[in-house]
Every structure is written in C-alpha cells, then in structure tokens.
Amino acid sequence: MSVFLLPFEITKDLERSISRFWWNSKTNDNMSIHWMSWDRLSRHKSAGGMGFRDFRDFNLAMHGKQAWRFITNPNSLATRLYKARYFPNNSFMEANIGNNPSFVRRSIWEAKQVISAGMRWKIGSGNAVDIIGQPWLLDDNNPFITSDIRGLKNHKVSALMVDNQREWDEEILRDMFNDRDQQCIRRIRPNVNENDDVMYWGEEATGQYTVRSTDFYKLRRVFGGKSTSIA
Structure with a gap:
C-alpha cells in the first residue's frame, strides 16, 4: 500500500471483510445485524466511531509520505530519478502527471491533494x-x-x-x-x-509528515467525499 494505489474495489473488499467480522454474530450472513454503519464505525473515536481506517484514505496517506520525501529530500537518488523523468523543469507539486507515467508514478501523483491539505511554508x-x-x-x-x-x-x-x-x-x-x-x-x-524558507507539515508538531498525523476525514473533504481510483 505504500508503493501502489490499490484499485478501489480491492479496498472495499478489505473493508467488507472487516465489517462482516464485526457485524456477524452467527455464521449465517442473513442473520447478522448491522448495529452501526461502516461510515460511522470508521470515524475517529472522538467523533463517536470505532476508529477503523478507511483503506482508500490510508492508502493515499501512505503515498503522501512518498510525495513528501520528493519535496523535502531533493538530493535523494529517488527524487533525482523521478525529477529527471517526470518534472525536470519544475517541482513535484507544480508538475503534471507526465507522458506515459509508470503505475508507481501515477499512484504517488494521486497524493498531491493530500500534501496540499497540510503543507505549509515557514518564511x-x-x-x-x-x-x-x-x-x-x-x-x-x-x-x-x-x-x-x-x-x-x-x-x-x-x-x-x-x-x-x-x-x-x-x-x-x-x-x-x-x-x-x-x-x-x-x-x-x-x-x-x-x-x-522551510517547508513543514502543519498537522504535526515536529513539522514532518507522518501517516498517523494525516486527518483522513479531511482527505474526504479534499476529494469532495469521493475517493479517487486507479483501475
């Protein structure tokens, strides 16, 4: 999940498997009672949920960490390779997806909006x-x-x-x-x-991006309540 953006249906299958475990009190699926919707269960505990992660948002947050490394470690080998191939004349945040991108490139590119939600500049x-x-x-x-x-x-x-x-x-x-x-x-x-000028992550006191600090409910607002998907 930190390398590839999983197809939307796979993340939903994972969530269905978890939800069936919590909802089913018997082996017969027809006898199960859905005491609470999955959307409610996946809310943070402070918001009345159980704190289960939305797998799609979690997947995007993990790719946000890769994107953050491109931004904050311009001299790393991976950043230099990707820059030479996909954004030689500008930054990761300014670049388009590029011509004939690899699946890994497309996966990380999807996290641009995740980074935009929390990145800040210290002047x-x-x-x-x-x-x-x-x-x-x-x-x-x-x-x-x-x-x-x-x-x-x-x-x-x-x-x-x-x-x-x-x-x-x-x-x-x-x-x-x-x-x-x-x-x-x-x-x-x-x-x-x-x-x-220093780039920092506004959701973490240390200023460093972490998957844990990413607000998954903010991600849903960023994407208009809909997850993106790569088939």
Whole structure:
C-alpha cells in the first residue's frame, strides 16, 4: 500500500471483510445485524466511531509520505530519478502527471491533494515562496492569499519586505491586499536567523509528515467525499 494505489474495489473488499467480522454474530450472513454503519464505525473515536481506517484514505496517506520525501529530500537518488523523468523543469507539486507515467508514478501523483491539505511554508528570506498560489499564511482553514492581485503573480514573498530587512513593507500591504490578507501577513515574523524558507507539515508538531498525523476525514473533504481510483 505504500508503493501502489490499490484499485478501489480491492479496498472495499478489505473493508467488507472487516465489517462482516464485526457485524456477524452467527455464521449465517442473513442473520447478522448491522448495529452501526461502516461510515460511522470508521470515524475517529472522538467523533463517536470505532476508529477503523478507511483503506482508500490510508492508502493515499501512505503515498503522501512518498510525495513528501520528493519535496523535502531533493538530493535523494529517488527524487533525482523521478525529477529527471517526470518534472525536470519544475517541482513535484507544480508538475503534471507526465507522458506515459509508470503505475508507481501515477499512484504517488494521486497524493498531491493530500500534501496540499497540510503543507505549509515557514518564511525566512521569502525568496523561495511565491506570493500567489502557495500556502504561507498563518491560517489553518486557508493559508493562501485571497486578494485578486494579478500583478504579483510569480513574485516572491521577499518582494513584500523592506529592502535588506526582515520586516513587512506596510505601504505595499495596505495598497495590495485586502484586510484579511494584511492581518495574516502581519502575524508572520520572518525568521531573521534563517536565510532559507522551510517547508513543514502543519498537522504535526515536529513539522514532518507522518501517516498517523494525516486527518483522513479531511482527505474526504479534499476529494469532495469521493475517493479517487486507479483501475
């Protein structure tokens, strides 16, 4: 499950086998009583369920770990091989699926939305982060800029700072951004001790992606309540 995205029907068969074990009180299937729906059983215990994992979401979360390694370990052999083959001119998150991708490539590519749900940027110099389209604001619900500013497309966060200083240019903030974005930006204190911007996983205190920390119910919202599938 950490290498291949299992076909949708296989994950459902696994769930049916588990559910039959919990539902059936006798060997005769016709005599079983479904005391609670599988959707309810698979909810987290804090939400009134039994904490059983949705296998499809779990499968995607495991591929998210592979995708996270591509993002955070650009010098690893696997990342360099995949980059040379599938995204030589941009990053993993920016790339399309590519021409004639392998099944492993397609499986990991499906996890892009999983990563998008929890990845965040910690601002240092601001030279590596685009103002528009990247998650760098301190807002759990929406870490993206919402102001409609076409002139700032492809510009870096460093352009919003006073020259040679790690302070926001208040004049630019007032002229370019709506009130919500201004407040979010002002809450950020660029790290004066770090020249590089750092990618971190917002769902874990350590900043590192873990399958355990992935919110499977958030994944269902990301995919509109429907799991993706590769036949």
